[in-house]
Amino acid sequence: MKKPNDIIIRSVTKVAVVIILTFAINLFVSGHHFPGGGFIGGLTFAAAIILLFLTFDIETVRKNIPVDFKVLAGVGVLIAVLTGVGGMAFGESFLTQAFGYFELPIFGKTELATAVIFDIGVALAVIGTAITIIMTIGDDR
Amino acid sequence: MTWLHFMIFLPFVFALIVPFIYKRLTPRIHTGWFVLIVPLTIFIFLLMYIPKIAKGAVLTSTVKWIPAYDINFTTYLDGLSLVFGLLIAGIGTLVILYSIFYLSKQREALHNFYVYLLLFMGAMLGLVVSDNYFVLYVFWEITSVSSFLLIAYWYERDRSRYGAQKAMLITVFGGLAMLAGLIMMSIMADTTSIRETLSNIQLIQSHKLFIPAMVLILLGAFTKSAQFPFSIWLPDAMEAPTPISAYLHSATMVKAGIYLVARLTPIFGGTIEWFWLVGGIGIFTLLYGSFNAVKQTDLKALLAYSTISQLGLIMSLLGLGSAALHKDLGVDESALYATAIFAAIFHLVNHSTFKGSLFMVVGIIDHETGTRDLRRLGGLIHLMPVSFTLTVIGGFSMAGLPPFNGFLSKEMFFTAVVNASHMEIFNLQHIGIFLPIIAWVASVFTFIYCMILVFKTFRGKKKVPKLDKEVHEAPIGLLISPIILGTLVVLFFFIPNVVSKYLLKPAFASVLPSLAHTVESKKISAFHGFNTELWMTIGVVALGTILYLLLRKWYKLYRFYPQAITLSNLYNLTLEYTEKLAKSITNFYMTGFLRDYLVYIFGFIIVIIGGSLVLFNGFTFDMTHDSPISIFDIGIVIAMIISSVTVLFSKSRITSIVAVGALGFLVSFFFVLFRAPDLALTQLVVETVTTVLFLLCFYHLPQLKKEISRIRFKAVNAIISIGVGVVVTMVALSANGTHLFASISSYYEDSYKLAGAKNIVNAILVDFRGIDTMLEILVLTVAGLGVYTLIKVRLVGGDKDEETK
Numbered sequence: 049m050k051k052p053n054d055i056i057i058r059s060v061t062k063v064a065v066v067i068i069l070t071f072a073i074n075l076f077v078s079g080h081h082f083p084g085g086g087f088i089g090g091l092t093f094a095a096a097i098i099l100l101f102l103t104f105d106i107e108t109v110r111k112n113i114p115v116d117f118k119v120l121a122g123v124g125v126l127i128a129v130l131t132g133v134g135g136m137a138f139g140e141s142f143l144t145q146a147f148g149y150f151e152l153p154i155f156g157k158t159e160l161a162t163a164v165i166f167d168i169g170v171a172l173a174v175i176g177t178a179i180t181i182i183m184t185i186g187d188d189r
Numbered sequence: 190m191t192w193l194h195f196m197i198f199l200p201f202v203f204a205l206i207v208p209f210i211y212k213r214l215t216p217r218i219h220t221g222w223f224v225l226i227v228p229l230t231i232f233i234f235l236l237m238y239i240p241k242i243a244k245g246a247v248l249t250s251t252v253k254w255i256p257a258y259d260i261n262f263t264t265y266l267d268g269l270s271l272v273f274g275l276l277i278a279g280i281g282t283l284v285i286l287y288s289i290f291y292l293s294k295q296r297e298a299l300h301n302f303y304v305y306l307l308l309f310m311g312a313m314l315g316l317v318v319s320d321n322y323f324v325l326y327v328f329w330e331i332t333s334v335s336s337f338l339l340i341a342y343w344y345e346r347d348r349s350r351y352g353a354q355k356a357m358l359i360t361v362f363g364g365l366a367m368l369a370g371l372i373m374m375s376i377m378a379d380t381t382s383i384r385e386t387l388s389n390i391q392l393i394q395s396h397k398l399f400i401p402a403m404v405l406i407l408l409g410a411f412t413k414s415a416q417f418p419f420s421i422w423l424p425d426a427m428e429a430p431t432p433i434s435a436y437l438h439s440a441t442m443v444k445a446g447i448y449l450v451a452r453l454t455p456i457f458g459g460t461i462e463w464f465w466l467v468g469g470i471g472i473f474t475l476l477y478g479s480f481n482a483v484k485q486t487d488l489k490a491l492l493a494y495s496t497i498s499q500l501g502l503i504m505s506l507l508g509l510g511s512a513a514l515h516k517d518l519g520v521d522e523s524a525l526y527a528t529a530i531f532a533a534i535f536h537l538v539n540h541s542t543f544k545g546s547l548f549m550v551v552g553i554i555d556h557e558t559g560t561r562d563l564r565r566l567g568g569l570i571h572l573m574p575v576s577f578t579l580t581v582i583g584g585f586s587m588a589g590l591p592p593f594n595g596f597l598s599k600e601m602f603f604t605a606v607v608n609a610s611h612m613e614i615f616n617l618q619h620i621g622i623f624l625p626i627i628a629w630v631a632s633v634f635t636f637i638y639c640m641i642l643v644f645k646t647f648r649g650k651k652k653v654p655k656l657d658k659e660v661h662e663a664p665i666g667l668l669i670s671p672i673i674l675g676t677l678v679v680l681f682f683f684i685p686n687v688v689s690k691y692l693l694k695p696a697f698a699s700v701l702p703s704l705a706h707t708v709e710s711k712k713i714s715a716f717h718g719f720n721t722e723l724w725m726t727i728g729v730v731a732l733g734t735i736l737y738l739l740l741r742k743w744y745k746l747y748r749f750y751p752q753a754i755t756l757s758n759l760y761n762l763t764l765e766y767t768e769k770l771a772k773s774i775t776n777f778y779m780t781g782f783l784r785d786y787l788v789y790i791f792g793f794i795i796v797i798i799g800g801s802l803v804l805f806n807g808f809t810f811d812m813t814h815d816s817p818i819s820i821f822d823i824g825i826v827i828a829m830i831i832s833s834v835t836v837l838f839s840k841s842r843i844t845s846i847v848a849v850g851a852l853g854f855l856v857s858f859f860f861v862l863f864r865a866p867d868l869a870l871t872q873l874v875v876e877t878v879t880t881v882l883f884l885l886c887f888y889h890l891p892q893l894k895k896e897i898s899r900i901r902f903k904a905v906n907a908i909i910s911i912g913v914g915v916v917v918t919m920v921a922l923s924a925n926g927t928h929l930f931a932s933i934s935s936y937y938e939d940s941y942k943l944a945g946a947k948n949i950v951n952a953i954l955v956d957f958r959g960i961d962t963m964l965e966i967l968v969l970t971v972a973g974l975g976v977y978t979l980i981k982v983r984l985v986g987g988d989k990d991e992e993t994k
Contacts, residue, residue, distance in 0.1 A: 075870070081947035083866040085954060091874040098881050118977060121970040128963045141253070143959040147945035159945055163955040166962075170955070173966035177973030178878060184977045186885045 054103075061103040068096035076171055080159075086167035090174030097175075098182055106186055117183065121176025128169030131162060191250040193264045193318065196231050200311030203227050204304045211300035220299045221289035228281035228310060235274045242271050243691045245698065249320065249384075259381045265320035268695025272534065273317040273448055275692070276541050277441050281310050283670035287549055288432035290666035291556065302342060306436070309335035313441050317448055322371040322381050329367070329409070332445060333360045336437050340429040352425035355760065359422045360412050367409025367449075373402035387455055394460070403457050406449070407466055414446025414500050417474040421757045424493040431552030434489060435545050443500055447537060450507050451700050454530070458701075459514030468508025468609075472627050474501025479634035483641065484747040488551045488561040491638060492544070495587065498635065499540050502602060506533035509609045509624075513704060524707035525608050527697075531708055532601035534696045538688070539586065539594040539681065546674035547583040547642070550576050553663040553671070554646065563641070567649040573662045575672075577647045582675045588639035588733075589632065589726060594681035596726075597713055603628065603722040629725055636733030637740070644737075685713035788909060795912040802919055811926030821862055829855045842890060850880040867950040 076089025100109045135144035147161035203224065211220050238248070248266040255261070266274070285306070292299060312331035319325045334357075341353035377396045378386040386393065393399060410416075415423040423443070427434055437443070450467055457463040478498025485491040510529030512518075518526070553576050554569070555561045570577050582593060589599030606628040610621040681688055689711070698705035717723070736743070778789070802808065832855065835848040853876035860869035937949055937957060946952035954962050 079948060079951045080945070083870055083948065083950075085867070085948070085951040087954070088867070088870050088874055091871070091878060095874060095877055095881075098878065102881070118974065121973055125963075125967055125970050128966060132959070132963060143963065145944065145956045145959065161945055163944065163946070163952075163959075166955050166959060167951075170962060170966050173970050177966075177969045180973045181976045182878075182882060182885065184980045185882065 057103050061099055065096050065099060068092060068099065072096060076167070079167060080161060080163070086170030087174055089167075090171035091178060093171070094175045094178035094182075097179055101182065101186060106183060110183075117176045117179040119176070121173050121180060124169045124172030124174070124176055126169070127172065128166055131166045131169065134162070191248070191264070192234065193248065193250065193266060194252055194262070196234055197264070197311060197315045197318065199231065200227050200307040200314070204307040204311070207303050207307065208300045211303075219289045219294045220303055221285055221292075224303045224307065225282065225285045225289070227307060228278045228285060231314065232275065232278035232282055235271060235278055238266065238271060239691050242266070242268055243695050245695070247699075254324070259375075260323045261321060262324050263320040263382060264318045265384060266318055267699040268692070268697070269448070269451060269534075269699040270317045272538065272692050272696045273444070274314060276444070276538070277310060277313045277317070280436060280441065280541060280545050280674075281306075283545070283549075283673060284432045284436040287435070287552070287667060287670040288430075290664060291432055291552060292430065301338075302430070305335050305338040305342070306433075309339065309437065309442070313445070316445055320383050322375055322383065325383075326364070326368050326371055329413070329445065330361065330364050332442050333357060333364055333413075336360075336426075336442055339433045339437060340426050342430055342433065343428070346428065348425070349428040352422075352428040356422040356426045358764075359419055359760075363409040363412025363419065366405045366412075370402045370405030370407075370409065373398045373405065377402065383452065390456055393456065400462060403460075403463060404466070406453065410446035410449045411470065412446070413449075414443050414504060415474075415497050416446070416470050416501060416504055417477050417497075418756050420474060420478065420497045421755075421760055423497055424490050425757075427487075427489040427493050431489070431548060431555065434492075435548035435552070438493065438496060438548075441541075443496065444537065444541075447500065447503050447507070447533075450504065451530070451533070454507060454511050454700050455514070455702070458511030459516060463511055464508055466508070467511065468505050471501045471503070471505030471508050472606075472624065472631075474498065475505060476627055476631040476634075477501070479631045479638065482638040483634055484744075485638075486563045488554065488563060488566075488642070488646065489548075491563075491642060492548055492551060495635070495638060496544060498631065499536075499544065499587070502631075503533050503537050503540070505628075506530065506536065506602060506605055509605050510701075512609070512612060513701065520707075523704055526605075526612070527701055527704045527707055528601065528608070529605035530700050531693060531697050531711070532598055532605050534693050534700070535601060535685075535689075535713075536595075536598035538692065539598050539678070542674050542677045542681065543583040543586040543593070543595055546579055546671040546678065547587070549667075549671040549674070550579050550583065553667050556667070557663055558660050563645050566646050568647070569660065570647040572660045573647070575662055575668055579668075579671050579675045580643050580647065582678050583671075584639040584643040586678045588636045589729070592682045593678050594685070595678070597682060597685055599632070600717065600722050600726065601713075603632075603725050607721050625725070629729065632725075632729045633733050633736065636729050637737050640733070640737045641740075689713055788905065791909045791913050795909070795916050798920060799912065799916040802916070802923065807923050807927075808919065809926040810922050815925070819862075822859075825855055825858050825862070842887060846880065846883045846887065849883070850876060853879070865950075867948070 072089050072092035072095075075084035075092055076086060077084070079085030079089065097109070097113070131145075132143035135146075136142055138144075143166075145161065145163045145166065147159060147163065149157055149159050152158045203226075207220065207224065210223055214220055214223065241248075248264070250264050252262040285303075288302070288306075292302065309332060312328045312335060315328035316325055316332065319328060337353045337357040340356055341349050343349045344353075374386060374393075375381045377393045377398050378389045380386060380389070412419040412422075423438060426438055429437070454463075475498045478494050478496075478501055482491050482494035482498060485494055506529045510527055510531075510533060513523040513525075513527035513530070515523075551561060554566070554573070557573065558566065558569070560566065586593030586595035589595050603625070606625045609624050612621055694705075694708055694711075697708050778785075829852055832848045832851040836845050836852075839845045839848060853872065857869045857872035857876065860866075860872055937953055940946050940949045940952035940957075944952040944956040946956070
């Protein structure tokens with residue numbers, strides 16, 4: 049990609065990325081009860097990074113986020129599959145999810161669900177794949 | 190879940206660990222030592238069951254797999270499974286021990302080798318203990334796949350790849366046929382369990398699918414056990430390293446078919462078709478294999494053909510023995526014919542011992558002299574005395590000579606064919622006499638190739654100068670395994686009744702439970718008087734010796750054996766022409782133009798979906814429950830129409846991309862209107878990301894040009910696009926108006942109670958239908974990797990340095 053030198057987009061991006069990332073995490077966490085979830089959260093997260101790609105150079109971003117996104121996608125799929133196997137260890141069928149309510153120090157009574165772990169897998173797979181595709185195509189010349 | 194399940198999964202678990210261990214261990218310790226634990230554990234574990242099983246106990250246990258389809262991993266350990274299990278684990282132990290000394294830890298990719306071997310071992314064990322048809326089939330195919338990998342272990346060699354492909358194509362073809370047969374079985378018996386089928390035999394035998402199911406299952410068994418005409422893959426499979434040949438192609442995998450036939454004998458036995466198919470093809474394979482073995486000059490090829498013939502022998506015994514289940518027979522007669530089954534099991538065990546040791550010795554010869562070619566070998570007797578002794582033991586046992594175990598089972602084989610010739614069922618009155626004759630002729634050939642194996646290799650003039658290496662006896666490590674097997678060969682001759690009591694009789698009882706009492710008091714003795722069988726053996730030795738000594742005189746006869754019409758040639762031609770045909774068909778429709786593919790896809794959608802709508806009168810338009818159309822809806826629809834028309838007529842690419850993006854964002858407005866915030870969010874984000882993707886690709890796309898196209902081209906486009914539009918609209922409207930089943934949405938309404946989630950959409954995604962999501966992200970990831978490789982691989986091809994730096 050050509051190196052963009054737009055001062056406006058640079059200034060906006062610096063703020064916007066933080067907001068988008070926060071929003072992404074919020075979307076992910078709220079998924080259980082409100083609109084959101086692993087897929088959208090992951091995609092929003094990916095969108096933030098893509099914005100970085102567009103504003104700065106791919107190389108610069110890659111240097112600052114030294115993550116191999118292909119591996120990230122693989123890890124995501126692995127997490128999702130392993131949560132499924134986890135259910136089997138307790139004699140349930142594959143991918144059975146469980147949830148419960150726990151008394152936690154700061155949050156008070158909180159619901160914890162294994163589905164969240166599965167969702168983390170989904171999010172990671174989505175982030176990894178989306179960025180891998182964008183990066184590969186964007187990098188190609 | 191019992192210990193038995195753990196034992197079957199043990200090899201699979203180790204297969205996962207081996208690559209990591211391999212990294213740590215090499216080059217200090219041979220990985221084999223680590224792998225050796227697995228079969229040894231299983232072997233000892235199975236040994237402990239012998240007393241229980243010998244008393245007639247049967248161990249079953251179930252692990253649920255797909256209960257909804259009645260597919261569960263039910264283990265069923267009885268006498269027959271135990272014999273096979275012991276062979277798999279026992280010979281597996283010896284083979285791995287042997288491979289430690291055979292395969293160099295410096296040169297070979299040991300982790301691959303042991304991973305495949307462990308996979309194979311686990312699959313074989315699973316196969317012989319599973320009671321469920323479909324679980325059995327799954328293990329069956331894992332053996333095919335893992336043996337493919339093992340045969341192609343030295344994949345740089347053309348012959349290895351060819352042999353692996355051949356074995357794979359033939360056994361998988363048989364496996365698929367078998368799957369069809371098993372499905373028929375499960376339909377007929379209304380169960381997927383072999384054990385339950387046995388209790389419903391009456392129901393099955395009068396069913397019209399009975400014969401098709403039998404033939405299809407036998408196809409599977411015959412291809413796996415290398416029966417004529419499917420035997421052609423076995424000689425080519427000899428390209429695998431020798432430990433593999435010893436394990437897969439003599440002791441275990443090829444016996445899977447035997448196992449299946451034995452296991453299903455109570456179901457199909459007693460019918461004329463089973464008798465002739467199993468017995469007839471078996472005895473013909475025996476003759477074919479032994480006849481061809483004599484002309485081989487490669488030691489391993491000779492052993493391969495001998496394996497084919499020996500498997501034919503066991504198969505024919507199973508076929509002859511199945512006659513015992515014929516309903517017109519008296520108890521005494523049944524017992525008489527049932528001996529054949531007993532002999533089959535006995536010979537199976539014997540064959541594994543002597544053939545295993547022979548393969549290992551051939552491996553040693555190959556290892557020490559660098560050749561397996563009989564024309565270059567000879568006079569090794571003084572250089573390799575231990576190997577010579579072992580070859581004599583194995584070879585003479587195979588030829589059916591005392592004092593080796595092969596003699597005992599060979600005599601029982603003769604007894605069985607002589608009995609069968611007196612059989613008055615199955616139209617045997619007139620042609621029954623051919624059975625002993627064929628068996629006898631085949632035995633003469635067997636005798637000859639055994640003698641060739643022993644004497645051509647070790648006696649005669651020393652041809653050492655022709656060899657490249659300094660020849661000496663193998664190191665002790667290589668010799669341990671064949672020595673143990675050779676000892677068993679002799680031992681079984683002297684204590685056959687102990688073996689019989691603890692292994693063979695329980696196995697017999699599981700094949701023919703109704704006749705179990707008939708072998709109760711049976712004693713195996715080496716000398717049974719000067720009866721027909723003994724005279725037959727004496728005849729074999731006499732004629733065999735003469736023919737062996739005169740080999741040079743009549744060997745030329747083999748030149749008349751037609752080379753051009755061999756089965757292997759037929760196979761090659763079939764493969765070649767199939768490839769050509771496939772290529773021409775593919776070239777016909779793979780034009781390389783995206784537009785053509787889109788025309789196919791959309792054309793199919795119109796024809797199949799639209800066609801079935803018309804054909805089955807699927808139009809049901811029920812607008813009564815639709816919500817009223819608001820002013821916003823109309824506005825958005827108009828905006829959408831405008832943006833899609835813009836795409837059609839825009840002159841610049843950027844306008845088109847923006848218009849497509851706008852279309853997507855407008856769809857998400859609809860979701861907002863219909864109160865589906867989740868969908869709206871997803872649509873928005875996806876749309877954003879895809880628009881960015883589009884813009885990225887923009888860089889690569891050529892400038893839009895004024896399209897000058899013919900009217901026909903435009904007409905096709907118009908028909909396709911209008912057709913798709915109409916069909917999709919019809920489907921949407923009809924789907925809304927059709928209510929075939931009660932809605933399942935009420936179940937999900939309890940999402941807070943069931944999954945603790947207030948957001949139904951997400952509860953469905955991660956909990957209720959989690960497997961969909963799991964597979965979706967898998968597909969997504971694979972697609973992502975696909976894009977990556979498509980683009981990067983092209984780079985590697987053009988400019989290597991850029992990628993490898």
